[in-house]
Amino acid sequence: MKKILCVGHSAYDITxxxxxxxxxxxxxxxxxxxxxxxxxxxxxxxxxxKYGEQVSYITTLGNDVYGRExxxxxxxIGVDTKNIVIRDEFVTPCxxxxxxxxxxxxxxxxxxxxxxxxxxxxxxxxxPEIILFDGHELELAMQAVERFPEAIKVxxxxxxxxxxxxLGAIVDYxxxxxxxxxxxxxxxKIEEKDFEYVLKKLKELNKNTVIVTLGERxxxxxxxxxxxxxxxxxxxxxxxxxxxxxxxxxxxxxxxNNFSIEKNIEFASACASLSVEKLGGRNSIPxxxxxxxxxxxx
Numbered sequence: 001m002k003k004i005l006c007v008g009h010s011a012y013d014i015t016x017x018x019x020x021x022x023x024x025x026x027x028x029x030x031x032x033x034x035x036x037x038x039x040x041x042x043x044x045x046x047x048x049x050k051y052g053e054q055v056s057y058i059t060t061l062g063n064d065v066y067g068r069e070x071x072x073x074x075x076x077i078g079v080d081t082k083n084i085v086i087r088d089e090f091v092t093p094c095x096x097x098x099x100x101x102x103x104x105x106x107x108x109x110x111x112x113x114x115x116x117x118x119x120x121x122x123x124x125x126x127x128p129e130i131i132l133f134d135g136h137e138l139e140l141a142m143q144a145v146e147r148f149p150e151a152i153k154v155x156x157x158x159x160x161x162x163x164x165x166x167l168g169a170i171v172d173y174x175x176x177x178x179x180x181x182x183x184x185x186x187x188x189k190i191e192e193k194d195f196e197y198v199l200k201k202l203k204e205l206n207k208n209t210v211i212v213t214l215g216e217r218x219x220x221x222x223x224x225x226x227x228x229x230x231x232x233x234x235x236x237x238x239x240x241x242x243x244x245x246x247x248x249x250x251x252x253x254x255x256x257n258n259f260s261i262e263k264n265i266e267f268a269s270a271c272a273s274l275s276v277e278k279l280g281g282r283n284s285i286p287x288x289x290x291x292x293x294x295x296x297x298x
Contacts, residue, residue, distance in 0.1 A: 104237025
């Protein structure tokens with residue numbers, strides 16, 4: 001087990017389940033509702049705490065009802081929160097999420113205020129050995145890179161933006177979504193015939209390990225100059241909210257426990273597949289025993 005630091009975005013998520021995606025200027029009654037803390041690095045840190053890892057988390061929160069709820073959730077699961085920046089002038093991000101019951105897709109509407117945070121004094125008894133970034137809170141992320149240069153660095157590159165572009169060039173593991181890969185490579189969509197080109201193009205950004213997650217089509221990685229493919233586990237999707245966050249948190253868990261890269265991707269994929277079968281993001285993080293059972297069943 002290695003000491004882990006997560007740096008990035010937190011939000012409070014309110015998810016509504018509808019039978020179909022709504023049409024403009026109509027009223028709808030939701031079939032279900034989930035209110036829970038979220039955010040990519042936030043969900044990953046929560047998973048790692050739940051799985052018994054020594055994990056710290058850095059983000060920014062407002063001193064408001066949502067910020068206090070997020071802090072409470074993290075503390076309750078054992079995440080070290082002493083370096084979280086909480087200020088009265090900040091507004092804690094909040095997301096409204098529409099889960100489409102007909103196909104399991106989710107649409108996220110997030111409100112967050114951009115703010116610059118400099119000169120944070122990180123308080124640690126022991127330096128982190130692994131750092132997970134999500135491309136948000138870039139100033140805090142770069143301070144962590146400078147402070148802990150020897151740590152293994154992982155990026156959850158969900159979308160192509162300044163933070164993921166900058167961090168994507170310097171991490172040891174660039175684990176990116178299909179959206180990031182498509183936008184970076186200038187493609188409208190990624191088909192099987194594009195896999196070799198996509199990985200080659202991403203290698204121009206990052207010379208280390210590059211993994212692209214493709215949802216129900218699994219994942220791809222370059223190995224010894226060839227495309228290595230990893231299957232996705234079959235799942236009946238109810239809500240895909242947080243599946244990428246959970247994949248990345250599980251991937252870091254695998255690094256912490258010295259999994260091979262193949263076993264690590266398998267574990268993370270199984271974890272994410274279980275998460276989409278339940279409404280909501282953070283609350284859909286599965287138990288390890290259920291992940292291992294899904295892997296066993298194949």
